[in-house]
């Protein structure tokens with residue numbers, strides 16, 4: 001019998017020059033640069049340039065990339081009409097997936113995957129999320145602002161007001177930290193789709209579907225649910241004990257690859273300290289401390305640490321995003337990595353087609369329909 005790598009854990013299916021996770025030491029690099037250095041010193045647009053074009057831009061290259069992104073922000077009318085036709089109560093991730101699909105139909109990402117396709121998809125994502133958010137609140141979408149950066153324009157599209165420098169910078173840092181992360185489930189999905197020589201829009205639609213699940217990108221709103229349900233630091237111990245006794249997973253902890261603290265969580269913690277209300281931050285810190293202690297006591301061999309989602313929730317809450325836009329905002333960021341991986345996959349493509357071990361029956365006798373009955377005799 002073949003060895004089955006359930007969940008493909010530890011299986012290497014491609015090489016990449018985009019990002020590297022050292023799970024044992026808790027390090028993440030994008031194309032050679034430590035994530036902490038990029039989070040502190042670079043903007044989201046610089047990181048997008050790094051991922052798509054392989055190097056950090058000089059000033060002229062950055063200006064060119066920013067101008068192009070700004071030029072692609074306006075959605076085709078057919079995409080806005082599609083979003084308008086959806087129920088106001090739709091799940092935002094379903095709307096993002098549908099919006100990107102409509103963009104693909106309206107615009108056609110035909111021909112070889114290109115950096116321009118990547119830019120169109122990345123520039124459109126905030127417009128799709130914000131158009132839906134405004135429409136469901138009975139407001140018309142506003143026109144994008146070419147004088148704002150990616151993060152600032154996203155916040156502007158949501159509220160119709162130019163955001164503060166502090167909120168823009170906080171969101172920009174979040175977008176930088178989460179732009180790429182090795183061969184996670186959604187990125188792998190994008191590469192599988194690209195490997196069939198489908199188009200970049202389809203790869204992103206598939207990736208959005210994978211990101212939606214709570215074991216991947218769907219966790220941050222659940223972190224906030226947990227923190228709200230705990231309510232105050234004094235309740236944390238009893239609440240966490242009861243949840244673990246029921247066999248539940250604590251949202252925002254544990255990772256398939258990191259067996260040390262996720263370096264993004266470290267940066268996000270200090271960002272959360274600056275963006276969240278003080279009581280909320282104190283609650284989050286107390287819950288984190290207790291959860292880590294309890295997880296280490298209960299599962300000493302598992303090396304469970306805080307993951308990116310825990311403080312992402314606090315940061316996104318702090319910049320004023322509604323809970324159900326947390327995962328769509330993760331997509332606003334991660335589309336950069338998905339599209340970079342599609343470009344990389346196609347540079348040296350081989351159809352991704354794993355195998356499965358058949359465990360069903362063999363040698364059954366075929367019975368024609370008219371003589372077939374699966375019901376037991378009365």
Ligand SMILES: CC(C)(COP(=O)(O)OP(=O)(O)OC[C@H]1O[C@@H](n2cnc3c(N)ncnc32)[C@H](O)[C@@H]1OP(=O)(O)O)[C@@H](O)C(=O)NCCC(=O)NCCS
Pocket residue numbers: 214215216217219248249250251252253254255256257295299302304307308309
């Ligand atoms: C992210 C995650 C899916 C990784 O899971 P994984 O690599 O498949 O690890 P496993 O599911 O095999 O878990 C290993 C063990 O740790 C436990 N564990 C993992 N994460 C846990 C958590 N957050 N809370 C409690 N226990 C956890 C599992 O119950 C399992 O214990 P067991 O072997 O005694 O049954 C998992 O840690 C999780 O569900 N976390 C909560 C959701 C979350 O924060 N998602 C965002 C990810 S960035």
